[in-house]
Amino acid sequence: MRSASEAVRGLAAPMKSLARDVLACLRFFTRAPVPNLAMERDPFGLPDFSRAAGALGLVGALIGAFAAAVLLLAVAFGLSSGPAAAFALVALVAATGALHEDGLADVADGFGGGQSAESKLAIMKDSRIGSFGAAALVLCLLLRWTLLASLSSAGAGLAATALVSAGAVSRVAALAPMVLLAPARRSGAGAALGRPSPRALAVAAASAAFIGLAPALAREAPIWPLLGCALAVAATWLTAMLSRRQIGGFTGDVVGAAQQAAEIAYLSALCMGVRWLA
Numbered sequence: 385m386r387s388a389s390e391a392v393r394g395l396a397a398p399m400k401s402l403a404r405d406v407l408a409c410l411r412f413f414t415r416a417p418v419p420n421l422a423m424e425r426d427p428f429g430l431p432d433f434s435r436a437a438g439a440l441g442l443v444g445a446l447i448g449a450f451a452a453a454v455l456l457l458a459v460a461f462g463l464s465s466g467p468a469a470a471f472a473l474v475a476l477v478a479a480t481g482a483l484h485e486d487g488l489a490d491v492a493d494g495f496g497g498g499q500s501a502e503s504k505l506a507i508m509k510d511s512r513i514g515s516f517g518a519a520a521l522v523l524c525l526l527l528r529w530t531l532l533a534s535l536s537s538a539g540a541g542l543a544a545t546a547l548v549s550a551g552a553v554s555r556v557a558a559l560a561p562m563v564l565l566a567p568a569r570r571s572g573a574g575a576a577l578g579r580p581s582p583r584a585l586a587v588a589a590a591s592a593a594f595i596g597l598a599p600a601l602a603r604e605a606p607i608w609p610l611l612g613c614a615l616a617v618a619a620t621w622l623t624a625m626l627s628r629r630q631i632g633g634f635t636g637d638v639v640g641a642a643q644q645a646a647e648i649a650y651l652s653a654l655c656m657g658v659r660w661l662a
Contacts, residue, residue: 476547488521549612
C-alpha cells in the first residue's frame with residue numbers, strides 16, 4: 385500500500401497545476417495583481433488555455449464571491465436591495481476591468497453596424513463605442529441590476545449565492561463559441577486563446593455544474609438552478625450561431641458577449657423560481 389507521504393506527493397503535482405491555472409486565468413480575466421509566472425511568451429498573458437480553461441469555473445466563482453461580499457457588506461450597512469445590487473455590479477465591473485462588457489459592446493457595434501464580415505470585424509476592433517454598443521451596455525447592466533435586486537429583495541444570502549454560481553456557470557458556458565467555431569481572425573485574443581482540450585472542458589463543466597447548483601443544494605429546489613444552467617448554455621450557443629452567421633467564427637469579444645448572455649440567462653431562471661428558493 386502507498387504511504388501517506390507518497391499519496392501527498394501524488395497530489396502535489398495536480399494541485400500545483402490547478403493553482404497555476406487559477407492564477408493564469410485570474411491574471412487574464414481580472415485586474416488582480418497576479419504575477420506573470422513566466423507567461424511572457426504569450427502577448428495576452430495566457431500561454432496554454434487548452435489546459436487552463438479547466439480552472440474557469442473556480443475563477444468565475446471567485447469573481448462572483450468578490451461581488452457577493454460587496455453585496456452582503458452593503459446590506460449589512462443598511463442599504464436596500466436596489467443599491468446593494470448596484471454596488472455588486474460595480475464590484476464585478478471593477479474586478480474584471482469591464483472585460484466582458486467591452487466585448488458585448490464591440491459585438492453589438494460590429495454586428496449592428498457592419499455590412500460585411502470584414503467591416504464587422506473592423507468595427508469590433510475599433511476602441512470607440514457606437515450607438516449599438518452603448519444601447520447593449522445600458523440594457524445589459526439594467527437587466528443584471530434588476531435581476532440581482534429582485535434576488536436580493538428575497539434574501540441577501542440568495543443573491544450572494546447567485547452571484548457566485550452565475551460567475552462560474554457563465555464563464556464556463558462562454559466557452560461555447562470557442563468549442564463550436566474557428567477564430568474569425570488569424571490574430572487577436574480569440575486566436576491566441578485556442579480551444580480547450582476535452583479534459584479541461586470536462587473539468588470546467590463539472591465544476592460549473594456543481595457550483596451552479598449551489599442555490600438548489602441550499603434550498604432543495606433543484607429545478608431552477610438546473611434551468612439556469614440550461615438557459616446559460618442555450619444563450620451561449622445562440623451567441624455562437626449568431627457569430628458564425630455574422631463573421632464566420634468567433635473573437636475574444638464574442639466570448640465576452642456570450643458570458644454576459646449566460647449570466648443574464650442564469651439569473652433570470654433563479655428569479656423565475658425565487659418564491660421556492662427564498
